[in-house]
Amino acid sequence: MTKKMAEKILEKKKKRLTTGSEIINLAQQTCLGMLADLEKARRPVLEATKCSLDNSFYNPKVGYLTPGDKKVRSELNVSSVQKMSRSVFFLEILLRNIEVGAVNTKRELYYMAKGMCKKDALYKPLDFEDQAESDEIVDFIGEMLEVYREDLNCYANDRGGQTYSQYLIVEETLPNGEKATIDLSTLGTSPFQPKNRPQNLKLKAKKKIEFCMVVESEGTANTLVANGFTKRYNNIVIGSGGVPSNAVRSWCKLIQKELDVPMFFFGDLDAYTIQNIYRTLKAGSAASLIRNSDYSAPDIHFLGVLPEDIKKYDLNDYPVKEKDAGEARSLKKAADALKNDPFFQDKKNKKLADILRWLVKEKRRCEQQAYFSVDPRDPTMIEKILVEKIRKGNYV
Amino acid sequence: MASKITSSSTAEYFSKNLQQVGFSSGTKAVLTTLKEAVDNSLDACEDAGILPEIHIEIEKVAAGAHKNMDQIRVKVTDNGPGLSAEDVPHVFGEYLASSKFGRGRCSRGQQGIGISAATTWAQVTSAHGARVITKTPKMKQAFKCEVEVDIKKNVGVVKEKSNINWDRESGVSCEFIFDGRMQLNGDAGILTYLLGTSLVNPHLKLTYKINDEKPVTLDRVSEELIEIPESVSPHPHTMKLGEFLAHGTLYGKSTLATFLKTGFSRVNEATFSDLTKLGVKKAWFKEPVSSLSQAEMKTVFGALQEAKLMAPSTRSVLSIGEDALSKSIRRLGEVDFFSVLSRKPTICDAKPVSVEVAIARLRDSKNEADDPVELLRFANRVPLQFDKGACAILKSIESINWKSYGLNQPKRSIPTGPYVIAVSVVSPFIKFKNASKETIDASDELVAELRLALMQAGQRLARFVNKERREFDLEKKRAHIEQFGPILIEGIGRITGAPRTRLDKATEGLMKILGRDEAAAEDALAHASAKQKEMVKKLDQYDESDFNNTEDDDNDSDDSDVEA
Numbered sequence: 036m037t038k039k040m041a042e043k044i045l046e047k048k049k050k051r052l053t054t055g056s057e058i059i060n061l062a063q064q065t066c067l068g069m070l071a072d073l074e075k076a077r078r079p080v081l082e083a084t085k086c087s088l089d090n091s092f093y094n095p096k097v098g099y100l101t102p103g104d105k106k107v108r109s110e111l112n113v114s115s116v117q118k119m120s121r122s123v124f125f126l127e128i129l130l131r132n133i134e135v136g137a138v139n140t141k142r143e144l145y146y147m148a149k150g151m152c153k154k155d156a157l158y159k160p161l162d163f164e165d166q167a168e169s170d171e172i173v174d175f176i177g178e179m180l181e182v183y184r185e186d187l188n189c190y191a192n193d194r195g196g197q198t199y200s201q202y203l204i205v206e207e208t209l210p211n212g213e214k215a216t217i218d219l220s221t222l223g224t225s226p227f228q229p230k231n232r233p234q235n236l237k238l239k240a241k242k243k244i245e246f247c248m249v250v251e252s253e254g255t256a257n258t259l260v261a262n263g264f265t266k267r268y269n270n271i272v273i274g275s276g277g278v279p280s281n282a283v284r285s286w287c288k289l290i291q292k293e294l295d296v297p298m299f300f301f302g303d304l305d306a307y308t309i310q311n312i313y314r315t316l317k318a319g320s321a322a323s324l325i326r327n328s329d330y331s332a333p334d335i336h337f338l339g340v341l342p343e344d345i346k347k348y349d350l351n352d353y354p355v356k357e358k359d360a361g362e363a364r365s366l367k368k369a370a371d372a373l374k375n376d377p378f379f380q381d382k383k384n385k386k387l388a389d390i391l392r393w394l395v396k397e398k399r400r401c402e403q404q405a406y407f408s409v410d411p412r413d414p415t416m417i418e419k420i421l422v423e424k425i426r427k428g429n430y431v
Numbered sequence: 432m433a434s435k436i437t438s439s440s441t442a443e444y445f446s447k448n449l450q451q452v453g454f455s456s457g458t459k460a461v462l463t464t465l466k467e468a469v470d471n472s473l474d475a476c477e478d479a480g481i482l483p484e485i486h487i488e489i490e491k492v493a494a495g496a497h498k499n500m501d502q503i504r505v506k507v508t509d510n511g512p513g514l515s516a517e518d519v520p521h522v523f524g525e526y527l528a529s530s531k532f533g534r535g536r537c538s539r540g541q542q543g544i545g546i547s548a549a550t551t552w553a554q555v556t557s558a559h560g561a562r563v564i565t566k567t568p569k570m571k572q573a574f575k576c577e578v579e580v581d582i583k584k585n586v587g588v589v590k591e592k593s594n595i596n597w598d599r600e601s602g603v604s605c606e607f608i609f610d611g612r613m614q615l616n617g618d619a620g621i622l623t624y625l626l627g628t629s630l631v632n633p634h635l636k637l638t639y640k641i642n643d644e645k646p647v648t649l650d651r652v653s654e655e656l657i658e659i660p661e662s663v664s665p666h667p668h669t670m671k672l673g674e675f676l677a678h679g680t681l682y683g684k685s686t687l688a689t690f691l692k693t694g695f696s697r698v699n700e701a702t703f704s705d706l707t708k709l710g711v712k713k714a715w716f717k718e719p720v721s722s723l724s725q726a727e728m729k730t731v732f733g734a735l736q737e738a739k740l741m742a743p744s745t746r747s748v749l750s751i752g753e754d755a756l757s758k759s760i761r762r763l764g765e766v767d768f769f770s771v772l773s774r775k776p777t778i779c780d781a782k783p784v785s786v787e788v789a790i791a792r793l794r795d796s797k798n799e800a801d802d803p804v805e806l807l808r809f810a811n812r813v814p815l816q817f818d819k820g821a822c823a824i825l826k827s828i829e830s831i832n833w834k835s836y837g838l839n840q841p842k843r844s845i846p847t848g849p850y851v852i853a854v855s856v857v858s859p860f861i862k863f864k865n866a867s868k869e870t871i872d873a874s875d876e877l878v879a880e881l882r883l884a885l886m887q888a889g890q891r892l893a894r895f896v897n898k899e900r901r902e903f904d905l906e907k908k909r910a911h912i913e914q915f916g917p918i919l920i921e922g923i924g925r926i927t928g929a930p931r932t933r934l935d936k937a938t939e940g941l942m943k944i945l946g947r948d949e950a951a952a953e954d955a956l957a958h959a960s961a962k963q964k965e966m967v968k969k970l971d972q973y974d975e976s977d978f979n980n981t982e983d984d985d986n987d988s989d990d991s992d993v994e995a
Contacts, residue, residue, distance in 0.1 A: 076944055113912065113952070117915055119919060120922070123926070130926065
């Protein structure tokens with residue numbers, strides 16, 4: 036690849052690509068570079084941003100994890116020729132999808148590729164043992180071109196993010212250009228399911244919205260709504276459904292950007308919630324370094340459960356089961372995060388780091404559902420506590 | 432009113448606690464009986480300087496007297512020196528009547544419990560004791576009898592005595608009929624025991640007949656008797672207080688100085704001045720041991736433990752040797768390749784120990800690639816077939832990264848594949864976890880020594896595995912060039928719309944690149960082949976080389992030889 040060609044590609048990568056034609060063009064340039072190298076019997080190199088914690092930086096000004104300069108290089112040799120062939124093979128499928136406007140999930144792509152490998156003897160050596168192998172190639176292509184998988188028309192199944200509000204109106208631009216308007220107050224007890232492509236959505240509020248609350252458990256979000264939380268307050272309630280999916284993350288980002296309302300996260304007091312669920316929602320993840328700008332809501336606050344709430348509301352907490360492999364792993368990961376995760380190391384997030392430190396030291400946990408036991412005779416007690424916490428600024 | 436306190440004989444104790452000495456199930460009963468009889472035969476032959484030749488018959492005779500049991504007959508006949516008629520009741524019918532007790536030698540039997548326990552088991556399950564035929568070279572006719580254990584008195588009772596003509600110069604034959612269960616294969620299998628015994632006894636000629644099957648003979652692979660080193664006096668640091676006091680009673684009126692100098696190794700006049708600094712009064716050295724109070728003896732014992740003494744001698748430890756092991760391992764079946772390793776005797780936990788390892792890949796192994804390797808454990812050349820979970824040998828194997836040596840291994844587990852790993856620990860003082868001697872205690876020092884032996888054997892094995900891996904690599908790389916080249920170039924062609932001429936040129940370039948990699952793989956294979964040839968040459972020329980100096984044999988730079 037000539038220096039000029041490489042510079043051209045780098046420049047295009049720096050400017051985030053969104054249109055299909057730009058992506059097709061960059062992919063072609065990359066392949067032309069490979070071809071030129073091969074003609075000269077030089078080893079082509081494919082380079083992608085290294086998406087891992089050791090290449091993550093936390094920029095307090097933007098509020099999310101950003102990538103460093105580290106790259107994953109795949110130079111052609113007998114060991115990497117399979118990966119490179121697989122990358123070119125998948126690239127062809129993805130570019131065709133962009134050209135014709137087709138979309139697929141990773142699982143669909145896996146079976147499509149597997150089918151081709153089984154049917155056509157030429158592609159047999161590429162055959163994939165399991166979906167993880169083909170997912171890795173799709174992710175590699177995204178990281179190499181520095182585009183979202185959604186830009187490559189590869190969508191995840193919509194999961195999590197069930198949203199309730201009496202005052203939110205969503206306007207969706209459909210693939211044919213038509214607009215669909217959804218007034219969430221007309222959905223009865225049904226939630227709105229956010230989409231993986233938030234750029235097609237526009238938001239409006241019928242009345243000033245006081246706050247948006249993301250609840251870790253979708254069930255608890257549903258209970259709050261069933262007890263009338265969204266009727267009594269001008270708010271938006273979202274069920275995160277555990278670790279937030281791309282759809283949930285980009286949906287929260289959209290709400291933050293378009294409505295500019297205070298956002299709060301209500302979840303368990305445990306290492307896994309703070310480190311995996313809340314940190315991913317607020318600042319993105321190391322695995323999605325190139326997408327964190329659109330997949331994080333840095334203004335969101337941690338409403339609780341806070342360690343001081345245990346005493347204040349006499350909540351039922353209990354010790355972490357260290358014999359439980361999952362819990363022990365979470366604690367170890369939390370201890371590692373305090374040492375290595377730039378998010379927790381930044382002074383802006385000191386209070387969150389203090390909570391994590393408290394959890395590692397005390398080895399105790401408290402579920403968000405503990406608030407239900409404060410006064411079991413009053414079904415609205417939990418929302419009273421949450422609103423009181425918001426009003427008194429009792430959050431991180 | 433207080434109940435009357437009674438005392439019971441040793442035989443009574445063991446007859447009630449046979450599970451402690453290897454008779455806790457039908458399967459174990461068969462294996463323990465066989466093992467005790469074979470151990471006695473091998474020890475007797477080695478003591479008399481005779482190359483052992485042992486015949487074994489095992490058969491199911493009838494249904495057992497107990498539920499889920501069969502009546503089993505085990506008969507073991509040897510060509511050893513034989514027992515005198517007077518010794519027969521002591522050996523087969525009396526507990527703790529051993530010629531080997533506490534003598535500090537690497538014999539298989541140590542305490543004189545095992546064969547008497549086998550007689551007791553036969554007696555309680557089939558109402559018959561051990562049927563014995565014996566002949567020493569001095570006897571004109573062989574002596575035949577049945578021995579039973581008098582449980583109350585702990586003495587052997589001889590019945591049905593007769594003199595018979597026997598077809599051999601000397602030897603012992605013992606037959607037991609008892610309730611048990613026969614298991615042939617697997618960890619606790621009879622065949623596993625027989626093959627294991629033949630592995631660590633290369634000088635043994637073994638013939639066995641199981642049920643109605645044809646007799647199988649495993650010829651000896653070594654005509655040399657294993658040299659049994661002379662016993663040494665115990666080292667004070669290997670003793671517990673009770674043993675020390677009991678040892679002292681044997682010296683009665685001898686002075687303390689004599690007791691310490693002659694009763695122990697590594698104790699001399701210089702030690703005495705150290706002992707006086709540690710609280711032993713000078714006058715005590717001249718007093719008879721029997722006149723010292725227990726408190727004074729305790730002080731002496733405590734001071735001895737504190738005193739700095741030379742480590743025990745390792746001269747008392749025998750080794751099977753790499754030469755013998757490398758011949759013997761081929762008796763396990765068709766072997767693809769193998770490695771053997773004999774460590775120099777060393778001191779672990781203040782006791783001399785010798786560790787030897789043999790690893791082989793078997794061509795006709797029943798093991799699939801995912802099955803754990805077959806593990807053979809030995810203590811003083813006796814196979815250990817039960818309770819491997821807590822054994823020092825298993826713990827050592829699991830703690831090693833076998834992937835470095837080319838074997839597959841699930842995390843922190845025993846490696847997998849069609850391999851046999853045989854590990855032998857020899858010591859006059861092996862610390863077992865139980866009286867039935869099935870598990871070696873996993874002390875840190877012993878585990879460290881075992882790990883060294885296993886890793887060195889692994890490094891040698893890696894030479895063979897490496898060559899295979901390199902061959903496979905080269906083959907894979909050649910296939911890669913043919914398979915992926917067209918996919919890559921044609922794919923790039925379709926995406927870029929480049930003309931055929933450019934694609935053809937790119938194909939040529941690709942072939943050049945991958946050809947360079949292939950050449951590098953060929954070089955690596957040639958290097959691995961040379962290393963392997965070197966190894967084979969060493970194995971074939973044991974007699975000429977000083978291959979026993981193993982510690983610095985593996986300092987080459989082959990990356991796969993390095994333990995992570």
